[in-house]
Amino acid sequence: MKEKLKDALALVTAVLVVSALYMVFVYAPADANMGNIQRIFYFHVSFAWTGFIAFFGTFVGSLMYLIRKKRFWDILAVSSAEIGIAFCLVVLTTGPIWARPVWGAWWTWDPRLVTFLILTFMFVAYMIVRGAIEEETKRGRFSAVIGIIAFLNVPLTYVANVMWRTIHPDVIRPDKIDLDPRMIHALFMSLSAITLLYVILLLRRMDLEGMRDRVAELKKKIMKEA
Amino acid sequence: MGNYLKKVFLIAGKDMRIEFRSKEKIYSMMLFSLLVMVIFNFAFEPGAEYIKDVAPGILWVAFIFAASLGLSRSFILEKEEDCMQGLMLSPLDRSGIYLGKVIGNFIFTMTIELLSLPFFALFFNLSLTAALPPLMIVIVLATFGFIAVGTLFSALSVGIRGGDMILPLLLFPMQVPVIIAAVKSTGMIMAGSGIEMYSQWLKLLIAFDIIFFVASFVIFEYLIEE
Numbered sequence: 001m002k003e004k005l006k007d008a009l010a011l012v013t014a015v016l017v018v019s020a021l022y023m024v025f026v027y028a029p030a031d032a033n034m035g036n037i038q039r040i041f042y043f044h045v046s047f048a049w050t051g052f053i054a055f056f057g058t059f060v061g062s063l064m065y066l067i068r069k070k071r072f073w074d075i076l077a078v079s080s081a082e083i084g085i086a087f088c089l090v091v092l093t094t095g096p097i098w099a100r101p102v103w104g105a106w107w108t109w110d111p112r113l114v115t116f117l118i119l120t121f122m123f124v125a126y127m128i129v130r131g132a133i134e135e136e137t138k139r140g141r142f143s144a145v146i147g148i149i150a151f152l153n154v155p156l157t158y159v160a161n162v163m164w165r166t167i168h169p170d171v172i173r174p175d176k177i178d179l180d181p182r183m184i185h186a187l188f189m190s191l192s193a194i195t196l197l198y199v200i201l202l203l204r205r206m207d208l209e210g211m212r213d214r215v216a217e218l219k220k221k222i223m224k225e226a
Numbered sequence: 227m228g229n230y231l232k233k234v235f236l237i238a239g240k241d242m243r244i245e246f247r248s249k250e251k252i253y254s255m256m257l258f259s260l261l262v263m264v265i266f267n268f269a270f271e272p273g274a275e276y277i278k279d280v281a282p283g284i285l286w287v288a289f290i291f292a293a294s295l296g297l298s299r300s301f302i303l304e305k306e307e308d309c310m311q312g313l314m315l316s317p318l319d320r321s322g323i324y325l326g327k328v329i330g331n332f333i334f335t336m337t338i339e340l341l342s343l344p345f346f347a348l349f350f351n352l353s354l355t356a357a358l359p360p361l362m363i364v365i366v367l368a369t370f371g372f373i374a375v376g377t378l379f380s381a382l383s384v385g386i387r388g389g390d391m392i393l394p395l396l397l398f399p400m401q402v403p404v405i406i407a408a409v410k411s412t413g414m415i416m417a418g419s420g421i422e423m424y425s426q427w428l429k430l431l432i433a434f435d436i437i438f439f440v441a442s443f444v445i446f447e448y449l450i451e452e
Contacts, residue, residue: 066448118399125395132386142382145445146396149375152441153400156434160403163426164410 006203013200016193020186028186040098042187046194047090048116054084054198055123055151062147065140071213074140077147078130079205081123083198088120111161118157122150233318237326238333244303245334251299252338259292259342263349281350282412286405288342289365290372290398293335297376298393300331301384314450324377324446328439331380332373339365352416360415367431368408371438375400378442381449407431 024042031038061077064070095113096106107113126146133139179187245251266284270277304310313323347354354361379396383389408431411424421428 066445114402118402121399122396125392125399128395129382129386129392132388132392138385141448141451142385145378145382145449148445149378149400149438149441152437153403156403156430156437160406160430163430164406 006200009196009203010200013193013196016189016196020190020193023182023186023189028182029180034102037098037101040094042190043194044091044094044098045187046190047087047094049191050194050198051084051087051091051116052119053195054080054087054202055119055154057202058084058123058126058147059151062144062151065144066148069137071136071140074144075206075209076202077144079202079209081126081147082205083201085120085123085127087194087198088116088123091116092120109161109165111158111165114161115154115158119150119154122146122153126150230319230322233316234322234326234329237313237318237323238329241300241303241327241330242333245330251296251334255292255296255338256341258295259288259338260345262288262291263342263346267349277350278352278416279413281346281352282409282416284350285346285412286368286409288346289335289339289369290401290405292338292342293369293372294376294394294397296335296338297331297373297380297397298383298390300327300377300380305384310450320447320450321443323450324381324443327381328373328377331377332370335369335373336366339369354416356418357415360421361412363428364408364411364415364431367428367435368404371404371431371434372401374435374439374442378446378449381446385449403430403434407434 020042024039028039028042030036057080058077061073061075061080065073065077099108100106126143129146130139130143133142263284266287270280301310304313314320343354346352376397379393379400383393383396386392407427411427411431414424414427
């Protein structure tokens with residue numbers, strides 16, 4: 001993609017993030033029961049959704065890498081995984097901040113919470129494995145295997161935790177909230193802002209990885225000449 | 227097909243022969259599994275009634291820890307003297323190597339688990355005779371799922387620097403659905419519930435087994451191509 005286009009996209013993202021901030025903090029009304037703490041939900045949901053998309057990106061990149069053996073797919077996989085971890089950490093931080101006053105506990109063993117935590121653990125392990133392998137193609141293959149297997153595990157982990165909880169129905173559940181239309185607007189605005197943020201971060205991160213390759217190549221060339 | 231299976235069993239047979247002759251792995255896994263049970267015992271009041279509720283969890287932690295100890299050794303022998311090269315040159319599909327390893331690891335881990343089971347009953351004062359047939363189904367299903375993914379990750383971890391430290395990081399998050407399903411169904415079986423109570427857990431285990439056996443079977447080929 002052209003550099004100019006990426007810059008334009010970055011600009012649009014910036015505008016959307018600012019508008020999302022405005023809508024979340026000013027435009028949307030405070031929640032009747034929870035008060036202002038509910039506003040964290042807009043970012044929490046957006047980052048959760050996008051974090052999940054990011055790991056899906058790693059899954060696709062991993063699968064394509066094993067089939068096509070093109071460095072591009074490996075770059076996509078690792079870039080997406082890194083952003084996914086960052087976004088999931090946002091989810092796992094904002095969640096407890098909200099849960100403490102509302103549920104009365106920082107953490108509950110709710111299926112979604114556990115699934116996200118496990119998913120994040122798996123992708124941190126994915127990054128550790130990448131760090132432990134020097135050779136490029138081997139790193140690509142090995143991490144692709146983990147990227148695929150880890151993602152396949154998501155639905156099963158979720159189902160297992162739902163079943164675990166349905167047998168013990170004493171979980172604390174947030175009350176069903178009727179959302180004010182302004183709240184829905186704010187949610188969609190922050191969702192699109194964060195999704196675009198993911199896209200622009202991904203493109204930049206992939207560029208960076210490409211540049212690293214280029215630097216490594218040049219270094220090798222200079223070493224040979226010297 | 228028959229020829230393929232014959233070669234697969236040759237690999238499994240070779241692994242088992244090595245292990246049952248040296249007995250090094252049997253002793254360490256067995257001792258480890260007993261140690262986990264004993265150590266966990268100190269976390270609870272002696273003679274407390276609730277020990278029956280936590281016993282299934284302790285059993286599965288012991289099994290999973292012992293199994294991962296065994297898995298970490300599964301491919302190390304192949305690394306010495308370039309045995310892996312030899313296996314790859316043999317007239318057998320790469321997938322056949324995986325299958326052979328899975329069978330070997332499965333039988334081996336099952337042996338350790340069955341040997342630990344009487345000690346479990348002894349330590350926690352449980353009568354398992356009536357529960358044994360359904361318990362066997364759970365043990366077979368859960369162990370197979372664990373081994374199917376574990377063998378893949380074991381092959382992966384010998385190929386990387388510090389792999390023995392990385393293997394548990396990959397294995398344990400992957401095993402969350404298996405552990406939950408196994409612990410829950412073991413608990414119900416020990417409490418004397420009928421199969422209709424825990425059949426959904428068995429279904430989850432079967433789903434896990436199928437998904438990850440097939441995925442690992444296909445992916446293994448990409449892992450060891452050199």
